[in-house]
Amino acid sequence: MNVGILTIKCPDKPGIVALISNWVTTQEGNIIQLNQYSSDANNGTFFTRLKINFLNNTAPFKQRQHDFMPISKQLNAIWNLHDATKKQNIGILVSKYDHCLFELLYRWSSHELNINIPFIASNHKNGEKLAKQFSIPFYYLPITNKQNQEKQLLELAKNSDLLVLARYMQILSPEFIKQYKKNIINIHHSFLPSFVGANPYNQAYERGVKMIGATAHYVTEKLDEGPIITQKIEPVSHEDHIPELKRKGKHLEKLVLLNALHAEIDHRIISFQNKTIVFT
């Protein structure tokens, strides 16, 4: 099999789909999934995702990417052509709470998450035992000097395709985010934009909300303000004090993280103006 995923963001105009699908034909490809979205009927931005089965197995992806360049120029597009059969390298950052880490490792080990996990890094030693159980390299990077710690992290992450903050309770510096360049997914344990920052379950308890939530979002320089990928909620009552909120919230956190990660590794997400288009 030789399956590729083509994602495109470009100014909208008539004829884009014809242009792209004709190119697919010249590549002996069969479109097996196609989504598109236009931000506005007039002068909007056009987004598309195509899953293509290339019948001619022999051509390498680099060649196909090269072949697409004239089309992309015609469209003035930001685009990507991913090899869908290639597993992505996803580094995991974690602190004390390990339920999200656990879920990722369990889903990975049961072949549901088709990824490589090159490393787990943490500012605490808690996750080490778990990492060993699953035979994944664990790096203990305590924060004595934040700048140094992030330098080590960056070195560690340099070959990864994505970072997942699986309840990593540290704020990554703008420098780190700028230098890492690739996507970073965080789970915030509230229904954003409610309860940004520290201790959202405590904040939720204080406000007396009747539902708690969790949010997966891309990390940007502004804390908890990056584009939202997915959100889930669970009803609670006055009987639920902070420990119950935390217990019930764990499910949500795991669920939003998994959903976001599946969308990400399938290249279903395109960012636009601090929001996400998530093709389903």
Place this chain on the structure above:
Amino acid sequence: MNVGILTIKCPDKPGIVALISNWVTTQEGNIIQLNQYSSDANNGTFFTRLKINFLNNTAPFKQRQHDFMPISKQLNAIWNLHDATKKQNIGILVSKYDHCLFELLYRWSSHELNINIPFIASNHKNGEKLAKQFSIPFYYLPITNKQNQEKQLLELAKNSDLLVLARYMQILSPEFIKQYKKNIINIHHSFLPSFVGANPYNQAYERGVKMIGATAHYVTEKLDEGPIITQKIEPVSHEDHIPELKRKGKHLEKLVLLNALHAEIDHRIISFQNKTIVFT
């Protein structure tokens, strides 16, 4: 504006999207939405829905439909090209309970449901007052002789594009369904396939379920077994006896009906093997 919606169901093979999108180009059309789905990667059935903005306003839809015929033959397709700006005529059938009728009329009168309602028919007189309030013709068709009643109904419905059973508590005969030919949407007040037939809230109460549901589905000859379009649920507890289930269920019924109807009038639903593809 000259907007059309093209829906296609055909055997899957490479090049379909290119074929269709090139045709759109020849029609001076701009694809503003496109969904597709393939039931199977190998020898599956291909489904697509395109929303097209035709820049050349002058060509009539009949002409465009005629122009598409060679393509449809090439694809061996079941297809339709709808004029998206044309309001559909949707007849409503109702019995005693009028909450769904109420919702439809309210949404229609507040310009959220962009449809015509040529008639409301009922085997009870209850809805008459409501119909009058909204100035819609009401037909009281009591069931003394079912065959005759359905004949009257068929006559009434002959120019409609769709029938909605907004809690119509009668079973339409296979003959009626066959002769009406067009789609009929029913709301069943349970989470199908649980609790088919009469009194689903009583059945739900007897079984002691912890959630109740509602289902919008197409009517087929087999009672409550047609393709499901949309479903919703609501948690309940041991405190909820039959009247509470009914009260809580009303919200679900209205919600699934509205969601199904919006999908239907946007031509987002394609039936296949007693299931639905619902493009979102």
Place this chain on the structure above:
Amino acid sequence: MNVGILTIKCPDKPGIVALISNWVTTQEGNIIQLNQYSSDANNGTFFTRLKINFLNNTAPFKQRQHDFMPISKQLNAIWNLHDATKKQNIGILVSKYDHCLFELLYRWSSHELNINIPFIASNHKNGEKLAKQFSIPFYYLPITNKQNQEKQLLELAKNSDLLVLARYMQILSPEFIKQYKKNIINIHHSFLPSFVGANPYNQAYERGVKMIGATAHYVTEKLDEGPIITQKIEPVSHEDHIPELKRKGKHLEKLVLLNALHAEIDHRIISFQNKTIVFT
């Protein structure tokens, strides 16, 4: 039938339930529902709600209330004994959007909401026709001088037991709230504390959330910061622009309002430290 609802808030200590239930026995009462909650195991506040069937029909409620006073003093309680068979007078305030008003009137007219609606008041004329259809006095109180308008409102509301802001888009002044004294329920069309203030659906769209919500809460002097009674959410996607958010949100608004109102008229809600205990 002679059914009463006794609600009590008092410092927690051993023996409260025995004290109260013995009193119920002396009143020839049968407890048919009992909820209780303690805010803290040590030195917390105790909350209870009892639904009592008084077998001796002849005693008037005033007498029973008088009889309970020694118990309430012993408990240092804030309490109430309501006649459950007496319909409450609930005034409705509304502005331009009438979907919540519609829902209330429909549920009231179909005997699901066991209340009196002495008046509908609005700063717009929109609701007048609807009020007439249901034969409820409508008062058009435009806001030329806010102080005067609120004086009229207060006069109108003086015999009501509760005010419902069914999408009343005006902020009631602290003076009004102080003078009205009784409860005021508002629906805010967002998942509070997200998106307080004006145009929450626009705010939600701008932030790119993947779920929208609605919140019913008591009105206090601080805008949208009163105790939350009930909340509901609905998933949305990038396809949902502001009009779709508004359309989908209407369901939520109606649902949270109805749920809150049912809890309120059953005296299931007790406020405490800007939160609510809602007995279910």
Place this chain on the structure above:
Amino acid sequence: MNVGILTIKCPDKPGIVALISNWVTTQEGNIIQLNQYSSDANNGTFFTRLKINFLNNTAPFKQRQHDFMPISKQLNAIWNLHDATKKQNIGILVSKYDHCLFELLYRWSSHELNINIPFIASNHKNGEKLAKQFSIPFYYLPITNKQNQEKQLLELAKNSDLLVLARYMQILSPEFIKQYKKNIINIHHSFLPSFVGANPYNQAYERGVKMIGATAHYVTEKLDEGPIITQKIEPVSHEDHIPELKRKGKHLEKLVLLNALHAEIDHRIISFQNKTIVFT
């Protein structure tokens, strides 16, 4: 601390709460939680659950249970007085799928599930490694002779307070259920009563439902027909084939199992006429 949970089921009549709460007073107890429910206002069955803090720590529970007997006779009650501080022994049965087992072990090891797990038994060897990781005795009991296997199971389970079928894909015989006597909780991977029996996700896919569910229920002699404890659902679409349904369903299965188990070990569930009262 000396905390007990008293659950009572008896014919309803006036004065029950007074009777019980006076008894609590004689035991120097403080009621810290109280729920009650009556199945019917006239001649119904009365259910209650009291969480009691006994201030006099020295009295043993056996003595208190003995002291309550006259009250229970007066009420003609089925009742229990549990020591809330005593961990229950919960045996786990599992087959090939280990996600529910995993969740239980993780929650147990992180001190969220306050139970003892005396054994894990399985008709497959899959769970053995996991059991070892958490240092819990694992018994491989393949089914060559079902009668013998159940005899071994019964011997193993004789000191347990509850059995959890964490995706145990075998049907326990009526004899086993009769002899075990105590509660057995099963998770069925559908929204019961839909899709009883084998392969519910396949059944759900075939029917084309738009939501999948999971149900925790007590095991009775009739397959998948025991009293339902808790249910959860998740929306799905035509894009979700059987593997996606299974993946999404895992979350539901874990969630309903955990919720049911928390209710069970807190003695919040009382069975009645093949339904459950679940006090929240």
